Amino acid sequence: MTEELDIREILKCVRCGTCxxxxxxxxxxxxxxxxxxxxxxxxxxLLDGGLPDEAALASLRSCTxxxxxxxxxxxxxxxxxxxxxxxxxxxxxxxxxEAQLKLKTRIQATGNSLGEARDRLAWMTEKEVxxxxxxxxxxxxxxxxxxxxxxxxTLSIIKPLGVTVLKNERCCGSPLLRTGIAPDTIDHNLEQxxxxxxxxxxxxxxxxxxxxxxxxxxxxxxxxxxEFLEEHISDLKLEPLDITxxxxxxxxxxxxxxxxxxPRRVIEAICNxxxxxxxxxxxxxxxxxxxxxxxxxxxxxxxxxRRLEDLPSNVETIVTTCPLCVKNLSDAGGKAIDLIDLVAxxxxxxxxxSGSSPGH
Amino acid sequence: MMxxxxxxxxxxxxxxxxxxxxxxxxxxxxxxxxxxxxxxxRPLNAIEVSEIVRLAGRLxxxxxxxxxxxxxxxxxxxxxxxxxxxxxxxxRILELDLDDLQVQIEPGVIPERLNWAxxxxxxxxxxxxxxxxxxxxxxxxxxxxxxxxxVKYGTTREHVLDLEVVMADGRVIHTGSRMLKSSxxxxxxxxxxxxxGTLGIxxxxxxxITPLPRARRLIAxxxxxxxxxxxxxxxxxxxxxxxxxxxxxxxTTLSVLSRCNPNLxxxxxxxxxxxxxxxxxxxxxxxxxxxxxxxxxxxxxxxASGKEEMEEIWAARRLVGAAVSRLDSTxxxxxxxxxxxxxxxxxxxxxxxxxxxxxxxxxxxMKYGHIGDGNLHAALFIDITDEDRWRALERAADxxxxxxxxxxxxxxxxxxxxxxxxxxxxxQWGEGLDLMRSIKRALxxxxxxxxxxxxx
Numbered sequence: 001m002t003e004e005l006d007i008r009e010i011l012k013c014v015r016c017g018t019c020x021x022x023x024x025x026x027x028x029x030x031x032x033x034x035x036x037x038x039x040x041x042x043x044x045x046l047l048d049g050g051l052p053d054e055a056a057l058a059s060l061r062s063c064t065x066x067x068x069x070x071x072x073x074x075x076x077x078x079x080x081x082x083x084x085x086x087x088x089x090x091x092x093x094x095x096x097x098e099a100q101l102k103l104k105t106r107i108q109a110t111g112n113s114l115g116e117a118r119d120r121l122a123w124m125t126e127k128e129v130x131x132x133x134x135x136x137x138x139x140x141x142x143x144x145x146x147x148x149x150x151x152x153x154t155l156s157i158i159k160p161l162g163v164t165v166l167k168n169e170r171c172c173g174s175p176l177l178r179t180g181i182a183p184d185t186i187d188h189n190l191e192q193x194x195x196x197x198x199x200x201x202x203x204x205x206x207x208x209x210x211x212x213x214x215x216x217x218x219x220x221x222x223x224x225x226x227e228f229l230e231e232h233i234s235d236l237k238l239e240p241l242d243i244t245x246x247x248x249x250x251x252x253x254x255x256x257x258x259x260x261x262x263p264r265r266v267i268e269a270i271c272n273x274x275x276x277x278x279x280x281x282x283x284x285x286x287x288x289x290x291x292x293x294x295x296x297x298x299x300x301x302x303x304x305x306r307r308l309e310d311l312p313s314n315v316e317t318i319v320t321t322c323p324l325c326v327k328n329l330s331d332a333g334g335k336a337i338d339l340i341d342l343v344a345x346x347x348x349x350x351x352x353x354s355g356s357s358p359g360h
Numbered sequence: 361m362m363x364x365x366x367x368x369x370x371x372x373x374x375x376x377x378x379x380x381x382x383x384x385x386x387x388x389x390x391x392x393x394x395x396x397x398x399x400x401x402r403p404l405n406a407i408e409v410s411e412i413v414r415l416a417g418r419l420x421x422x423x424x425x426x427x428x429x430x431x432x433x434x435x436x437x438x439x440x441x442x443x444x445x446x447x448x449x450x451x452r453i454l455e456l457d458l459d460d461l462q463v464q465i466e467p468g469v470i471p472e473r474l475n476w477a478x479x480x481x482x483x484x485x486x487x488x489x490x491x492x493x494x495x496x497x498x499x500x501x502x503x504x505x506x507x508x509x510x511v512k513y514g515t516t517r518e519h520v521l522d523l524e525v526v527m528a529d530g531r532v533i534h535t536g537s538r539m540l541k542s543s544x545x546x547x548x549x550x551x552x553x554x555x556x557g558t559l560g561i562x563x564x565x566x567x568x569i570t571p572l573p574r575a576r577r578l579i580a581x582x583x584x585x586x587x588x589x590x591x592x593x594x595x596x597x598x599x600x601x602x603x604x605x606x607x608x609x610x611x612t613t614l615s616v617l618s619r620c621n622p623n624l625x626x627x628x629x630x631x632x633x634x635x636x637x638x639x640x641x642x643x644x645x646x647x648x649x650x651x652x653x654x655x656x657x658x659x660x661x662x663x664a665s666g667k668e669e670m671e672e673i674w675a676a677r678r679l680v681g682a683a684v685s686r687l688d689s690t691x692x693x694x695x696x697x698x699x700x701x702x703x704x705x706x707x708x709x710x711x712x713x714x715x716x717x718x719x720x721x722x723x724x725x726m727k728y729g730h731i732g733d734g735n736l737h738a739a740l741f742i743d744i745t746d747e748d749r750w751r752a753l754e755r756a757a758d759x760x761x762x763x764x765x766x767x768x769x770x771x772x773x774x775x776x777x778x779x780x781x782x783x784x785x786x787x788q789w790g791e792g793l794d795l796m797r798s799i800k801r802a803l804x805x806x807x808x809x810x811x812x813x814x815x816x
Contacts (some may be wrong), residue, residue: 011744014693015390017430021470021494030402030449031377032429034383041388042381054383074681075692198380 066285087180123148304332393434427499433778446501467498511732606732695756785815
């Protein structure tokens with residue numbers, strides 16, 4: 001049994017049901033097994049050696065690990081951690097879903113979660129990067145393959161600030177870790193990072209950020225792109241834009257890592273920011289995380305549509321700091337962009353490089 | 361052969377299940393009572409509920425209604441198996457009739473959501489249990505739930521005008537009307553309120569709503585004894601004040617709270633009474649002054665009128681439930697003996713008895729509650745993996761219930777009887793319980809509706 005699945009921690013849940021008021025999956029499905037309280041009962045049963053049936057598997061797999069339940073739990077039960085523990089238990093019993101198996105095979109074969117055989121660095125418009133630097137940009141699978149413009153803009157903006165990239169980056173491990181599978185790409189990435197001599201790793205992906213920060217050995221500082229941009233905001237010479245945007249807190253930037261202010265400060269240095277109905281600690285999940293987008297695409301999209309209902313009236317553009325949130329909110333019909341897209345629009349004319357054309 | 365689940369699926373499709381883990385998730389509420397249902401069904405309207413109840417009648421299978429499963433006495437736990445009816449999906453607000461001061465809702469509506477909808481119109485639904493963010497109004501009606509502000513506005517019962525109820529034979533009846541008052545026959549509405557699903561299944565409710573007050577003020581008064589605090593409460597009422605909340609936090613509670621939050625804005629050395637008054641700026645200012653006069657024996661009195669200052673104090677009050685497990689992760693709060701009530705004047709005597717009982721059991725106890733209506737919450741904390749501690753706690757809870765009855769009180773003031781407190785019904789009601797049994801037999805001769813509850 002995995003150490004994270006601790007019976008004492010599960011027993012801390014007094015089944016008060018407070019999680020029912022916030023769980024975005026429960027909001028869509030309504031069965032008790034899809035609330036945090038229900039999931040903990042299912043996990044407890046698993047811990048007792050119980051055999052999971054279909055509903056138990058769905059209960060444990062449909063959690064986005066968004067942690068909004070942990071935020072308001074009166075007993076401070078860390079449900080996302082326990083659910084990941086239960087997923088590891090399922091995985092150790094060989095109980096992997098089709099989506100999980102596919103993901104695992106893809107990452108083993110190609111080093112990325114999308115199964116792309118193409119060159120991971122094809123997005124690079126800056127062909128010359130130093131071998132060694134103070135900081136390294138970890139692009140992540142989604143930005144490398146699905147949002148190459150975002151990766152390119154990011155690098156062109158932060159390269160002058162002493163940043164390089166990994167020659168041979170692989171999946172950070174997040175998609176497997178969140179669904180309970182041990183990834184085998186971490187050591188490879190570690191070697192790559194060490195080879196650059198960088199003391200700081202910068203990433204613009206919430207999943208990569210939380211994984212680099214919490215699942216990698218603490219050999220280097222991990223910064224989200226928004227923190228790095230905020231630190232260097234005066235170097236960027238941004239020009240104000242006369243627009244109003246809103247900001248969606250990715251769960252793994254906000255609640256999991258408390259990065260609430262840096263993206264907002266960067267946005268406010270550029271244009272007006274109007275908050276969504278649920279924001280910061282109370283931001284509702286876009287529905288994409290925890291393996292839910294790949295495992296339960298319809299459910300994931302329903303949650304994204306629900307999140308779009310939180311938009312302030314008369315504001316269209318949703319700025320966020322996670323490619324998975326961009327993807328899920330866009331698929332649901334939202335106009336979601338990455339923070340770097342906004343920054344690129346605000347750069348002085350001469351500083352807009354080849355990677356900084358608007359849109360993707 | 362058709363099985364129960366096949367029959368249910370024929371009625372509601374995939375909103376019925378007999379999955380073992382789903383059944384497990386519906387086998388408990390927030391109490392220690394357990395019971396596995398055979399099937400779980402999530403109906404969407406009264407017709408479906410009626411068909412399910414008729415089916416249950418034909419097969420002689422128990423039906424247990426459930427709202428959000430936040431109950432503290434096992435009321436929604438299917439202790440005899442059978443069909444678990446999860447009504448939380450029936451969550452539409454059917455009608456806002458502001459001119460007639462009422463709304464009609466389905467039973468799964470969450471009170472906080474109703475209050476969001478009413479707020480913009482300047483109204484509210486006053487009963488405010490601690491679980492307002494997640495419980496259902498159907499469950500509140502079935503348990504006659506209440507909360508802090510019921511001292512002024514009355515419990516759930518005072519706000520129900522009419523119920524649509526599916527009876528044990530499948531008939532759908534109404535217990536009232538749109539009238540704010542009526543003098544026509546038995547009060548079936550009040551019979552249903554607090555019946556915990558033993559007489560019928562509530563499928564819609566018409567509720568009276570109340571204009572929102574424009575101002576509030578909070579008075580925090582510390583007393584050297586709980587007795588002195590209770591006297592002040594009685595004096596405040598005698599001075600013609602009906603506070604919108606009137607809470608007591610004993611010194612044990614306050615010292616635990618101050619360990620959780622070193623910046624706690626409340627003195628922790630004494631027993632504390634919190635009075636809230638609501639109304640207009642002028643009326644609350646006057647009433648606050650009168651309360652300060654009623655608190656002449658207090659060691660310290662403070663009036664708070666700023667929103668933030670009041671919120672800070674109420675936030676401390678809300679932390680009470682979970683406070684101890686935050687300090688010591690091996691301790692869990694167990695909800696047993698947690699909801700007794702006595703006449704206001706007997707609160708100090710009850711606090712003294714609870715203190716002695718807890719001390720003798722070697723269990724830390726925080727005493728707090730709604731002193732304005734005589735409702736004391738005793739919070740007992742143990743290591744729930746230790747069986748000896750469990751037994752000690754059960755003995756202590758039993759003694760607390762008996763102490764409340766001895767002081768002329770009730771074993772449950774707002775949480776309900778369910779199974780957890782069923783064994784005290786005979787003692788609390790005597791012959792009255794026989795009458796309840798007669799009513800139950802008349803309305804549910806087969807005994808299919810939530811069997812095992814209320815000590816019937």
